[in-house]
Amino acid sequence: MxxxxxxxxxxxxxxxxxxxxxxxxxxxxxxxxxxxxxxxxxxxxxxxxxxxxxxxxxxxxxxxxxxxxxxxxxxxxxxxxxxxxxxxxxxxxxxxxxxxxxxxxxxxxxxxxxxxxxxxxxxxxxxxxxxxxxxxxxxxxxxxxxxxxxxxxxxxxxxxxxxxxxxxxxxxxxxxxxxxxxxxxxxxxxxxxxxxxxxxxxxxxxxxxxxxxxxxxxxxxxxxxxxxxxxxxxxxxxxxxxxxxxxxxxxxxxxxxxxxxxxxxxxxxxxxxxxxxxxxxxxxxxxxxxxxxxxxxxxxxxxxxYDAAAPVPVPPPAAGGAPASAAAPSNPLRLPAAVVAAVPDAPPIVAANAPLSTVPQAAGLVPEATGRWPALVLPLLASGSALGLAVIAVLSMMQLLPWQRAS
Known part of the structure; x- marks a missing residue:
């Protein structure tokens, strides 16, 4: 099916x-x-x-x-x-x-x-x-x-x-x-x-x-x-x-x-x-x-x-299994919502809960996910962002930005 x-x-x-x-x-x-x-x-x-x-x-x-x-x-x-x-x-x-x-x-x-x-x-x-x-x-x-x-x-x-x-x-x-x-x-x-x-x-x-x-x-x-x-x-x-x-x-x-x-x-x-x-x-x-x-x-x-008619007193369960002071696990890779491709038949909650980390299962129902970005991606993104900001700053000083010319 x-x-x-x-x-x-x-x-x-x-x-x-x-x-x-x-x-x-x-x-x-x-x-x-x-x-x-x-x-x-x-x-x-x-x-x-x-x-x-x-x-x-x-x-x-x-x-x-x-x-x-x-x-x-x-x-x-x-x-x-x-x-x-x-x-x-x-x-x-x-x-x-x-x-x-x-x-x-x-x-x-x-x-x-x-x-x-x-x-x-x-x-x-x-x-x-x-x-x-x-x-x-x-x-x-x-x-x-x-x-x-x-x-x-x-x-x-x-x-x-x-x-x-x-x-x-x-x-x-x-x-x-x-x-x-x-x-x-x-x-x-x-x-x-x-x-x-x-x-x-x-x-x-x-x-x-x-x-x-x-x-x-x-x-x-x-x-x-x-x-x-x-x-x-x-x-x-x-x-x-x-x-x-x-x-x-x-x-x-x-x-x-x-x-x-x-x-x-x-x-x-x-x-x-x-x-x-x-x-x-x-x-x-x-x-x-x-x-x-x-x-x-x-x-x-x-x-x-041993007798359901006289059960052992049971306190309400604790919410989590770890002490409150326990440190949260590290999940360093964070991805924006835009990386989730549109799926026509997927439930709406999928888009609302875009992945914050790649966390695949070794085998079974869930397919493997890529857990790393290529080593050069982040340096290149940083360099590109810095260059873009520099270009915008120069254009602003020369009064050549579109909204500056329009005014």
Whole structure:
């Protein structure tokens, strides 16, 4: 099926997606720095506790993944969560209310948002892009976010001295760019050992295109991925813990080296997770790429309550994943709006959000972008500008400028 509008406009949109093509290298800043590489399933399989112990019949899982999953988008309005496994939109495009793709609830799954007074409320199509104060989220700051979270009740499993395992039935969808790219997770499973360490996994699916032919829209085969690596979770009623991200290195996914500028939020989601997103085109949103949205990428806290009827108290989520004092990443190349070519079928928001930096993704949905100007361009532009000003000054002294002669 052809998707002409997106095929024409994606090159312009790609430049503002906050991704950066870079070698998959993670370097420590000094001898005391530690790079954390989390082993995948084949090296450290999830722990399954033995039968017996405390049976769990109605556990609750609550998670917003990261701040970017509720942040403003450079096209399509915002990124958001939806209950259920979204159907086929037919192509890479912004969802509409009439599509029926968005759902605030689906079975035991629901989407909630924080309120201005510190509580929680049900999300809806009309409020999915609003922050707790009711203002539309923007890309101007990583502090602007809806804070939406997926909540799944009905988890069943067991808990003993050896660990725990809880399985939930249901799906949720993560939509970026108003639905231009989206994927789903079905039936998440939490497995922890006796020390409260383990993994949250799930079956991922979605839709992707080809770098070579953006008119293609193809379903992605379902695959089990690690959603979150968890360490030291503990609590009688449940727990809230921030999954591993900071200091985690990924390979083959475009992660940039750690620097003093990005150290406060440098890291990655689990390797199998970012590998899956090579197919969706979202890979650069789940690790550090030196893009303008890096501070919104670190994993948000995940909360598990062993009884959904008596859940663990959950404070409203923080907007960004980095401390307020963290320095912004460097994006030195800035281009004027004029460089965005007119695209007949592109959404109007493309022109309104002209690229501020070339930030391509290594592979997937977004084609590569040129990250440098030729070495002689800037000196020649500077020399040409100086010469032009000198000519104008001489003509002005001789009273030969057109408006001077006319007067």
């Amino acid at each position: 052809r998707r002409g509008a997106f095929a024409s406009g994606v090159a312009a949109i790609a430049l503002v997606w906050g991704l950066a093509a870079a070698p998959a290298v993670a370097l420590a800043d000094g001898p005391d720095d530690v790079i954390v590489t989390i082993p995948e399933t084949g090296e450290n399989p999830p722990v399954t506790p033995p039968a017996g112990g405390d049976r769990i019949t109605n556990a609750q899982l609550r998670w917003g993944l990261n701040a970017e999953s509720g942040g403003g988008a450079f096209a399509g309005g915002c990124n958001f969560l939806s209950a259920g496994r979204a159907g086929d939109s037919g192509g890479s495009r912004v969802w509409t209310a009439s599509d029926g793709l968005y759902a605030p609830t689906d079975g035991a799954v629901r989407i909630e948002k924080p309120t201005a007074d510190g509580g929680w409320t049900a999300a809806s199509w009309d409020t999915k892009c609003l922050d707790p104060r009711g203002a539309a989220v923007t890309t101007a700051s990583t502090a602007s976010a809806t804070g939406n979270q997926v909540v799944i009740d009905g988890g069943a499993g067991s808990r003993s001295a050896e660990g725990l395992e809880i399985r939930w039935s249901g799906s949720f969808t993560v939509a970026f760019y108003g639905g231009m790219t989206y994927w789903s997770i079905t039936d998440p499973v939490l497995s922890l050992d006796s020390g409260g360490s383990g993994r949250l996994t799930g079956t991922a699916s979605g839709y992707g295109t080809s770098m070579d032919d953006l008119t293609k829209w193809e379903p992605i085969a379902a695959a089990t991925v690690v959603l979150a690596e968890i360490r030291g979770a503990a609590g009688d009623r449940g727990f809230t813990v921030t999954p591993e991200y900071l200091g985690v290195a990924a390979t083959g996914a475009g992660q940039v080296p750690r620097t003093p500028q990005n150290a406060a939020y440098w890291g990655s989601f689990p390797q199998s997770f970012v590998d899956f997103h090579r197919l969706t085109g979202q890979q650069g949103y789940w690790l550090t790429t030196n893009g303008v949205r890096d501070a919104a990428k670190p994993a948000s806290p995940v909360t598990v309550s």
